[in-house]
Amino acid sequence: MHIPDGYLSPQTAVPFIALMVPVWGVAVKKVQEKLKKKDVPVLSIAAAFSFTIMMFNLPIPGGSSAHAVGAVLLAILLGPWAACLGVSVALIIQALVFGDGGILAIGANCFNMGLVMPMVGYYVYKLVKGSSDERSGRALIAAAIAGYVGLNVAALFTALEFGSQYHLFQAADGTPLYFMYPIKVAVAAMMSEHLLLAGPVEALVTALGLRFVGSTYPHLLLESASFDKFGKNSGVINHV
């Protein structure tokens, strides 16, 4: 899902960077307001986990590959804004140090995996979990569904972004200037891979990750259980 440089026109890639700069500003402010010093190691580990889980490429029949992202697990544990920063930092390091995903495309990649995915996943989790305990079976099912939906919505955005280039930017002779397949092809390929393979893996990663944290450090989840649906928080860990 890491769009390389050249797949998006500068006219598409630059506005995504312009959009993400204030988003990161808001995210830093939210994290500053709500996260406490003792929560920062969890944020560090979770962001590093997201980096690592993206290295687990899953083989897709036909010679392609895809991977989970971990963004929804971060959002459930630390809130969507903290997840936005953690995943964005992982994506920026991946682009600069490992050449995975473009530099000009960094705004779009952070938008898809660092903003859309944790936001969608977080609210799907809250909706499905309802008032159940954070360590209940229902919470695990909610986490799985949230991971699945979050990754797939991110994949859809990615496909629409590069797929639209084919129709918007063509040379005088009609050949595409950037991404080379029509939007229908992009959406069909991206969605079949993520709906059938990467999505179920993301669901598993999100639910098992939540279960692991719940069994090793239950206070991290018990504190967040006091977070009610209206966003008021009397607990120790604040979701941001």
Added chain:
Amino acid sequence: MFKNFSKLWLALGVFIILSPLGLIATGTAFGEWGVDELQEEAGFIPAGLERLADLWTHAPLADYGIAGFDASFIQSAAGYILSAVVGVVLVAGIMSFFSKIVKD
């Protein structure tokens, strides 16, 4: 930083060691083909794409490996694990700066 959540760090370490499993998938993800792969994938290289593709060529561990050290699976796996360690240290290190700006 390490003492309060040692089990989470340990789990992260296990993922780092297992990361070469990600090398089993040899295919390039949809929409992530390199310029060298595009000719075969699409039959041509779009002009604008070719112009922008090499915007950043300074990645020290490009493709999560050590340049020239990929003759065998063992070499690739070593480069992959090193990449995971470097990535984890950088990402966790950058995020730890938040302890300077958040409340106690």
